[in-house]
Amino acid sequence: xxxxxxxxxxxxxxxxxxxxxxxxxxxxxxxxxxxxxxxxxxxxxxxxxxxxxxxxxxxxxxxxxxxxxxxxxxxxxxxxxxxxxxxxxxxxxxxxxxxxxxxxxxxxxxxxxxxxxxxxxxxxxxxxxxxxxxxxxxxxxxxxxxxxxxxxxxxxxxxxxxxxxxxxxxxxxxxxxxxxxxxxxxxxxxxxxxxxxxxxxxxxxxxxxxxxxxxxxxxxxxxxxxxxxxxxxxxxxxxxxxxxxxxxxxxxxxxxxxxxxxxxxxxxxxxxxxxxxxxxxxxxxxxxxxxxxxxxxxxxxxxxxxxxxxxxxxxxxxxxxxxxxxxxxxxxxxxxxxxxxxxxxxxxxxxxxxxxxxxxxxxxxxxxxxxxxxxxxxxxxxxxxxxxxxxxxxxxxxxxxxxxxxxxxxxxxxxxxxxxxxxxxxxxxx
Amino acid sequence: xxxxxxxxxxxxxxxxxxxxxxxxxxxxxxxxxxxxxxxxxxxxxxxxxxxxxxxxxxxxxxxxxxxxxxxxxxxxxxxxxxxxxxxxxxxxxxxxxxxxxxxxxxxxxxxxxxxxxxxxxxxxxxxxxxxxxxxxxxxxxxxxxxxxxxxxxxxxx
Numbered sequence: 001x002x003x004x005x006x007x008x009x010x011x012x013x014x015x016x017x018x019x020x021x022x023x024x025x026x027x028x029x030x031x032x033x034x035x036x037x038x039x040x041x042x043x044x045x046x047x048x049x050x051x052x053x054x055x056x057x058x059x060x061x062x063x064x065x066x067x068x069x070x071x072x073x074x075x076x077x078x079x080x081x082x083x084x085x086x087x088x089x090x091x092x093x094x095x096x097x098x099x100x101x102x103x104x105x106x107x108x109x110x111x112x113x114x115x116x117x118x119x120x121x122x123x124x125x126x127x128x129x130x131x132x133x134x135x136x137x138x139x140x141x142x143x144x145x146x147x148x149x150x151x152x153x154x155x156x157x158x159x160x161x162x163x164x165x166x167x168x169x170x171x172x173x174x175x176x177x178x179x180x181x182x183x184x185x186x187x188x189x190x191x192x193x194x195x196x197x198x199x200x201x202x203x204x205x206x207x208x209x210x211x212x213x214x215x216x217x218x219x220x221x222x223x224x225x226x227x228x229x230x231x232x233x234x235x236x237x238x239x240x241x242x243x244x245x246x247x248x249x250x251x252x253x254x255x256x257x258x259x260x261x262x263x264x265x266x267x268x269x270x271x272x273x274x275x276x277x278x279x280x281x282x283x284x285x286x287x288x289x290x291x292x293x294x295x296x297x298x299x300x301x302x303x304x305x306x307x308x309x310x311x312x313x314x315x316x317x318x319x320x321x322x323x324x325x326x327x328x329x330x331x332x333x334x335x336x337x338x339x340x341x342x343x344x345x346x347x348x349x350x351x352x353x354x355x356x357x358x359x360x361x362x363x364x365x366x367x368x369x370x371x372x373x374x375x376x377x378x379x380x381x382x383x384x385x386x387x388x389x390x391x392x393x394x395x396x397x398x399x400x401x402x403x404x405x406x407x408x409x410x411x412x413x414x415x416x417x418x419x420x421x422x423x424x425x426x427x428x429x430x
Numbered sequence: 431x432x433x434x435x436x437x438x439x440x441x442x443x444x445x446x447x448x449x450x451x452x453x454x455x456x457x458x459x460x461x462x463x464x465x466x467x468x469x470x471x472x473x474x475x476x477x478x479x480x481x482x483x484x485x486x487x488x489x490x491x492x493x494x495x496x497x498x499x500x501x502x503x504x505x506x507x508x509x510x511x512x513x514x515x516x517x518x519x520x521x522x523x524x525x526x527x528x529x530x531x532x533x534x535x536x537x538x539x540x541x542x543x544x545x546x547x548x549x550x551x552x553x554x555x556x557x558x559x560x561x562x563x564x565x566x567x568x569x570x571x572x573x574x575x576x577x578x579x580x581x582x583x584x585x586x587x
Binding site: 081090091092093094095096098099126130131132133134135167168169170171172173174175186187188189190191192207248249250251252256257258287291322324325326330335338339342345346348429430 | 446447448451453454455456457458460461484488491492495496497498499513514515516518519520521522523524527551552553554555556557558559560564567568569570
């Protein structure tokens with residue numbers, strides 16, 4: 001797989017060197033310099049958070065919330081344990097960037113979490129890793145051992161009185177645990193069912209204690225920001241969309257892979273980096289931010305730049321940066337059927353609109369895809385969607401509805417054709 | 431009921447969490463138990479719960495919620511094929527179909543000799559390596575074309 005590294009997380013990583021992920025190599029390319037800088041120059045917690053705010057780094061897990069602001073919410077003088085949690089439960093179809101981070105540059109994440117712990121006065125952290133990537137979990141455990149042995153992690157880091165413990169927690173197959181409060185429940189050894197918010201994790205998080213949760217890529221961007229300055233990071237991207245970002249490109253391109261490029265890069269350029277469309281076919285549609293993001297047709301997508309604001313303006317969302325590319329042969333009914341099945345399968349069952357509604361959505365799309373659609377089905381899909389979205393504890397309900405709405409908005413005629421003729425103009429997924 | 435090695439691994443999981451939060455280790459403990467015994471019987475779940483010192487029902491709810499825990503016998507090799515959209519765009523269904531034909535079983539079934547179980551998986555977070563397949567929950571195989579499947583199956587002999 002291709003990793004195109006022109007950004008803050010992977011720059012300087014020599015993927016041909018089998019030891020590229022090890023501590024020794026990380027230190028050679030400037031790793032742990034940010035942590036040393038903070039501790040040697042006695043940079044204050046406020047100064048670290050101010051630098052994060054300057055960087056305009058927005059959460060890379062999907063929501064895009066400003067990281068510096070999130071860190072400032074943490075009660076600084078709370079008398080008792082606080083926790084720092086990293087969300088590496090990457091299961092949104094299309095997303096595979098965090099996997100490459102913990103496999104190829106785990107120490108960037110570890111250093112970022114240590115700095116986060118310092119800035120918020122937190123002494124214990126956990127990294128929750130997606131169940132299906134056990135080998136990556138093992139590698140991360142090994143990287144943690146290296147960091148402990150080198151004195152970067154644990155008690156009295158680099159001879160100071162700053163202490164930070166970090167552990168890895170391995171998930172075991174539940175998409176919902178990517179939702180931050182479900183993840184906390186899972187970390188506590190329970191079913192991963194999301195909690196009501198408020199209270200937010202900053203006041204009531206892991207074991208009921210103040211907790212900050214960030215995505216893997218977010219933490220892995222922190223060392224660069226501290227080392228080079230928030231302003232430099234901001235200038236890599238565009239205003240309100242600071243820095244570079246990893247885009248996981250999958251589907252019908254010649255070179256699927258992770259592409260770390262400045263936010264604001266035109267989609268057309270990204271597509272070119274990926275070697276263009278596989279087999280020289282024409283681009284039909286793109287899901288620009290993971291399976292939950294509404295699909296965009298080729299003509300709209302080709303006008304977009306890859307950043308939070310441009311994709312939102314086009315009516316979709318940048319999400320985690322997972323770009324699913326589909327060529328002219330794809331049957332959109334068949335594509336939606338597979339996605340709707342996924343949300344139905346992964347609904348945690350807690351809220352009725354989602355538990356039942358995702359099943360209805362799937363069964364209706366399924367019957368359309370199998371030539372048994374009814375004329376009223378499209379209105380029915382829209383109505384069910386309206387009764388799920390915004391009526392559940394977490395965003396999985398919304399995530400199940402957005403793809404349906406996107407497909408009906410841009411590719412309604414394909415659904416109508418299939419209902420009328422009982423078959424698609426295109427081949428089903430194979 | 432479990433080997434000393436597995437119990438030592440569970441102890442390492444327990445050490446990650448505060449002393450009064452032993453329940454946090456149940457996911458890891460069940461994974462370790464399943465790796466040794468291939469699947470989780472109710473007796474095994476109860477044993478693990480006892481070892482972690484939580485009520486059996488708390489362990490059972492975890493074993494039933496997360497879909498990588500197997501509570502029914504599975505073959506020596508459980509092959510989980512991702513058919514989600516990104517994998518499907520790169521031949522995920524063909525991979526699954528090839529395996530079904532080759533092994534003569536459908537999803538959720540085990541070959542008569544008890545060697546293989548075939549399962550349909552959801553997104554494994556590795557779409558750039560599509561189509562992907564997981565062997566026994568822990569070993570990921572990338573770009574599973576028919577040739578790659580043949581090669582893998584030969585290794586699993």
